[in-house]
Amino acid sequence: MNILVALAAVAGLFVVGMLGGVLGLGWIFGVIIPSLALLLFVGGMVAKVMGWSKSAVPFRIPTSCGQQKSLNWIPHSRLENPHTPLQAAGRMVLEVLFFRSLLRNTRAELVDGRRLVYRTDHLLWLAGMLMHWSFLVIVIRHFRLMMNPVPGFVSFIEATDGFLEIGLPVVFITTLTFLLGVSILLYRRLTDPQVRYISLIGDYFPLFLLLGIGLSGVWMRHLDKVDIAGIKELMVGLFHFSPVVPDGISPVFYGHLFLVSMLLAYFPFSKLTHMAGVFLSPTRNMANNNRAVRHVNPWDYPVKVHTYEEYEDELREKMVGAGIPVDKPLEKE
Amino acid sequence: MSKFDEPDYYKQDELLQIDTKPPKTSWMDTPVDFRKGTYIYPGKAKNLKVVDLPNPREWAVEDIDWSLPEDWQRIVLEGMADRLVKYRSFKVFMDTCVRCGACADKCHFFLGSGDPKNMPVLRAELLRSIYRKDFTAMGKIFGTMAGARPLTEDVIKEWFYYFFQCTECRRCSVFCPYGIDTAEITMIGRELIGLLGLYVNWVIEPVANCFRFGNHLAIQPHGLVDTLEFMADDIEDATGIKVDIPINKKGAEILFVTPSGDFVADPGIYTCMGYMLLFQELGIDYTWSTYASDGGNFGLFTSHEMMKRLNAKIYADAERLGVKWVLGGECGHMWRVIHQYMDTLNGPADFLEIPKSPITGTEFKHARSTKMIHLMEFVADLIRHDKLNLDKSRNDHINVTFHDSCNPARAMGIFEEPRYVIRNVCNNFHDMPENTIREQTFCCGGGAGLGTDENMEMRLRGGLPRGSAVRHVQDKYGVNQLAAMCAIDRATLVTVCDYWAPGVQVTGITELVANAMVFTGEKKRTHNLRLEPIPGMDIDDDDGMGAEEGASLDE
Incomplete structure (x- = not known):
């Protein structure tokens, strides 16, 4: 059910975008909506991050995944159990760029009906790496359509990405790896009974959205061969705040652009905020140096405790009887 | 039945x-x-009232x-x-x-x-x-x-x-x-x-007890004296050593705090006896506290505020007694509180000094703010400096594995210290499979206030991954003891091992240390701290506890 709703939503959005193109609503679907979406994305993410930052970090609670720093002859695991902010930054780099924690993933299995074994399971890590890294390269490649002249690094990445030189126009590696990554993620979500059980519409929707964006892109580049000059004119105009809407741009482009706009607009209100959230995760971004450097809780307040005086007052007689030293002597009768 | x-x-x-297989209905x-x-x-209402909940x-x-x-x-x-x-x-x-x-x-x-x-x-x-x-x-x-x-x-x-x-x-x-x-x-x-x-009573009753009496088990000060004296008697029976029991001693150098489970629960008491013997042999100037008679903190399982209320007594009594620094015993969640929370909750402990071993002179700079170190850090340092006289062979009948307790593992990262200590007091040590130890260690199934009996089914189910790993090393290497530096483990893993890996006993590390230590002036060691005969040690035949299976005599 959740799957169908998400799929229908994405298909519907694509059709709406195409219709916009067919009906000649280029200004709305090519300029106004993408601009609003980008605004919503930037504003929404800034607001989200500000919101998180406003919440306090009362305690230093890193998850330690390696040997602590203690005695100097015991090798300390700097990246798995950072002791300084710099080491914690190193841990974050591994986490953000290489999904370090997912690399630990295992799959538990009960064999012979009683023995639990844990097999390495890198599929999720692989799919995640393929999808995210390919997506980044694809976004950079798209700068070609937004900038004039095309910056050198964009051309370089493009050339590298297309080094296989298969097809005309050249098939980019990341096109394939992106679609593969998204497909594996979708496949996992559909076939793993546990993952399927926890999946919400909000889990399928972004996957279908990415798939729709990818496939419509492939359609435009390799099947439809759209008017690239017109598209570039529109995009460059958009990013230079002097929008123009050339005639004759394929409706598929408007479908593609509308899905991208929806992704941008949806981003800050969804689980996709994990992109920024990972940087603020207290179990990962803090150094585990608790006993060396005191952490201060900004909202700390005094609490009611049972003081030693109260304790001794209640138990003095028994303490004296047992020969335990007391602060105040027993009162003589 | x-x-x-x-x-x-x-x-x-x-x-x-x-x-x-997930249910047909959505969750x-x-x-x-x-x-x-x-x-x-x-x-129970009466317990909630004690702490104004x-x-x-x-x-x-x-x-x-x-x-x-x-x-x-x-x-x-x-x-x-x-x-x-x-x-x-x-x-x-x-x-x-x-x-x-x-x-x-x-x-x-x-x-x-x-x-x-x-x-x-x-x-x-x-x-x-x-x-x-x-x-x-x-x-x-x-x-x-x-x-x-x-x-x-x-x-x-x-x-x-x-x-x-x-x-x-x-x-x-x-x-x-x-x-x-x-x-x-x-x-x-x-x-x-x-x-x-x-709340659940198994958490909130200990909380109420701890608030009023300083420990989860409501051991009153005179009761603690009795308990420790009782242990001292057993220590003397096993080793011939008479240990001192310094309690609420002002001006001592070190305040020692351990989970109260060590005072009453088998096999935690043997670990507690190990602490007393170790300190006696080292001749260090330490004290127990009746007011801070529990490092464990079921407040952690209740609320951040309750954790602070119960934890306050440690620094408070350290200050009142005028000690220099604090040493902590073998406990799991206590070390989460000490390591990740105490300094923030109830610090700064300006009145204390950076922990420094009176025996080796090592300064524990990694604890320079909190001023409290783990007993295994302290003992590892002693062994490294060759300050303990150890006869590992006394533990030769033991084939031990080590259970990393969740909190010291994942909220601290104390992996090597305990292993170093164990390797130095036991000849036979085998780790469990790597996906079940260190940062990937499995819980005993009874932590965080779940170690009671009325939820036994869940405890056994939750204990399966740990039990299965113990069974693995039992079958493969003949492991017969599981060491754990956590009082809850020492209570709950007994059940888990008896059920999933019968034949494996549970022990604390300091118990192993004390059994291997050669004490100044000790009598001939024929029995361990559990007062069980040590295989291979010479025992008079007439006391009916003859040496077992192919024992070879060292002396």
Whole structure:
């Protein structure tokens, strides 16, 4: 059910975008909506991050995944159990760029009906790496359509990405790896009974959205061969705040652009905020140096405790009887 | 005929029929099945009153009406709003989960039960669905379609059930790509239902005891003296050494704090005897405290505030007694509190000095602010400097494995110190498989206030991954003892091992150390601290406890 709703939503959005193109609503679907979406994305993410930052970090609670720093002859695991902010930054780099924690993933299995074994399971890590890294390269490649002249690094990445030189126009590696990554993620979500059980519409929707964006892109580049000059004119105009809407741009482009706009607009209100959230995760971004450097809780307040005086007052007689030293002597009768 | 709170009641074959197929109904439409053996009894009113907790009353989990306060919804939602501002962890963890499922089969309770709500991701969704409904735009607009649901009494019951089916072990957090820590979720979840007066007695009675008497077990000062004297007698029987028992001694150099489980529970008491022998042999100037007679802190399982209230006594008594620094015994969650919370909660401890070993002169700079070190750090340093006279062969009849306790592992990272110590006091040591130790260690199934008997089924199920790993090294290497530096482990793993790996005994590390130590002026060591004959040691034949199987005599 959740799957169908998400799929229908994405298909519907694509059709709406195409219709916009067919009906000649280029200004709305090519300029106004993408601009609003980008605004919503930037504003929404800034607001989200500000919101998180406003919440306090009362305690230093890193998850330690390696040997602590203690005695100097015991090798300390700097990246798995950072002791300084710099080491914690190193841990974050591994986490953000290489999904370090997912690399630990295992799959538990009960064999012979009683023995639990844990097999390495890198599929999720692989799919995640393929999808995210390919997506980044694809976004950079798209700068070609937004900038004039095309910056050198964009051309370089493009050339590298297309080094296989298969097809005309050249098939980019990341096109394939992106679609593969998204497909594996979708496949996992559909076939793993546990993952399927926890999946919400909000889990399928972004996957279908990415798939729709990818496939419509492939359609435009390799099947439809759209008017690239017109598209570039529109995009460059958009990013230079002097929008123009050339005639004759394929409706598929408007479908593609509308899905991208929806992704941008949806981003800050969804689980996709994990992109920024990972940087603020207290179990990962803090150094585990608790006993060396005191952490201060900004909202700390005094609490009611049972003081030693109260304790001794209640138990003095028994303490004296047992020969335990007391602060105040027993009162003589 | 055994009852549901006894391990024998459960047949292994039946427990091992773990159905991982999710129910046909969506999790939001699947109510909790309060089956005897899976939940814990409510906190008694008298205990709530001791520590001024809200809505004290007598109630039962089986009751339809849990007699919540009239405006309970407002209380919970305001509590959530408050905590979303106070804890960035809570807020970020509510927002960033992508439900990738990497955590799903990392939880011992899921592995042992197959219940999807024991997947960490779904445990968090129990709370997250309410967060969405009342705190996010998507949830307000799209409701169920966005994974939101209204806050009903059934939700509260579900929270009570599943937040007391989590041991806050943090294993899932190791595998989560965003470090989402279910311990945080569970701690906040417990705080929220706590606002309604929903506690479990196995947590809140120790809390009340600890508040009033300084330890979870309500051992009064004279009782502690008796207990330690009783142990001293056994120590003398085993070793011929008479140990001093310094209590509330002003001006001592070191305050020693350990979990109160070490005072009464078998086999924790042998570890406690080990502490006393070790300190006696070293001749260090230390003291016990009756007021700070528990390093353990069930406040951690109640609320951040309660943790602070119970923890305050350690620094307070360190200051009153005028010690220089604090040494902590073998405990799990106590070390989470000491390492990650104490200095923030009740510091700074300016009146103390940086811990420095009086024997080796080593300064423990990594504890320069908190001024408290772990006994295994202290002992590892002693052994490194060759300050202990050890005869490992006394432990030759033992084949030991080491259980990393959750909190020292994942909220501290003390992996090598205990292993170094064990290797130096035992000739036979074998680690369990790598996916079950160190940062990937499995919980005993009874931490975070779950170690009682009425939830025995869940304890056995939750103990399966650990038990299975112990069984593995038992079969492969002939392991017959499991060492754990945690008082809860020393209580709960006895049950787990008896059930899943029968024949494996549980011990603390200091017990192994003391059994291997050669003390100045000791008598001929024929019995260990449990007063069991040590195989291979010369025993007079006429006392009826002849040396066992092929014993070779060293002397």
